[in-house]
Amino acid sequence: MFWWQEDAGDGVRVAFTDRAAGNLALHTGDDPQSVRARRAVLEREMGVPRGTLLFLDQVHGTDVVDADAPDRPQVPRADAAVSAGATPLAVMVADCVPVLxxxxxxxxxxxxxxxxxxxxxxxxxxxxxxDRLRARGAERLRAWIGPAVCGACYEVPAAMQADALRHLPAAAATTRHGTPALDLPAGARDVLGRLGVAVRTPQGGPGPACTLENEGLSSHRRDPASGRIAGLVWRSAAGERAA
Ligand SMILES: [Zn+2]
Structure with missing residues (x-):
């Protein structure tokens, strides 16, 4: 169910699912009823009320939705979300970097x-x-960078690599075969570090944190039918009492 999870302190829990939790995405051609049933099981494991876990309609953009806004869509079209309330948040990936x-x-x-x-x-x-987290009053920000395709596996055309490195030199990488690659987790660590966020890269889950190398995780590059795993952040019971 969970590839890795921990009590993050301050009344917050963080976790990343593995493929034992099943595909959690509605957009990959899977049976919607099965996906909803898996999401309900996940909510029970997390200890959050059924139907409260917020999934996004992710489009590789930069929009950030306020999960607490009363007028937000049930499934917002956004690639990030923030909550200063009790809304549990999910982000789905299969090679891209999930950041909590x-x-x-x-x-x-x-x-x-x-x-x-x-x-x-x-x-x-x-x-x-x-920015949005700080606008909601967040201090002492911490981030967890979850399983994603690693720099030794994420081969890209040379022109794409050159373009990316102009903006983000920290993502420079080479595959095991010596071809141009990008290290997205390293890029994310660099961006977050420059923003003053303390970054943690979870280790110790079963198998490597590279989605392409670890068959227990979803990888679009290895198998487009492998579905999506999710990164999760939510208030624990202790967090509810503190709020
Ligand atoms: Zn790899």
Missing amino acids: LAGTSPAGPVTGVAHAGRRGLLEGVLERTV
Whole structure:
């Protein structure tokens, strides 16, 4: 179910699912009823009320949705979300970088998720998410960078690599075969570090954190039918009491 999870302190829990939780995306051609049933199981495992976990309609953009806004769509079209309330947040990936964020505020925990693929990362999805978290009063921001395709596996055309490195030199990488590549997790770490966010890269889950190398995780590059795993951040019972 969970590839990795921990109590992040300050009343917040963070986790990344593995393929044992099943495909969690509605947009990959899977049976919608099955996907909804898996999401309900996931909510039960997380200990959050059924139907409250917010999934996004991710489009490789940089829009950040306020999960607490009463007028937001049920499935917002956005690649990031923030909550200063009790809304549990999910971000779906299969090679792109799932980033979880948490900070503290006088009113309780402030949480966020971001879908950082090549395009979103270069176009500023992490900067915009951190801005929104701070606008909601978040201090002492921390980030968890979850399983994604690694720099030794993510081969790209030379021109694409050159273009990316103009914006984000920290993403420079070479595949095992010596061809041009991008290290998106390293790029995300660099962006977050420059924003003053303390970054943690979870280790110790079963198998490598590279989605392409680890068959227990979803990888679009290895198998377009492998579905989507999710990064999750939510308030634990302790967080609810504190708020
Ligand atoms: Zn790899």
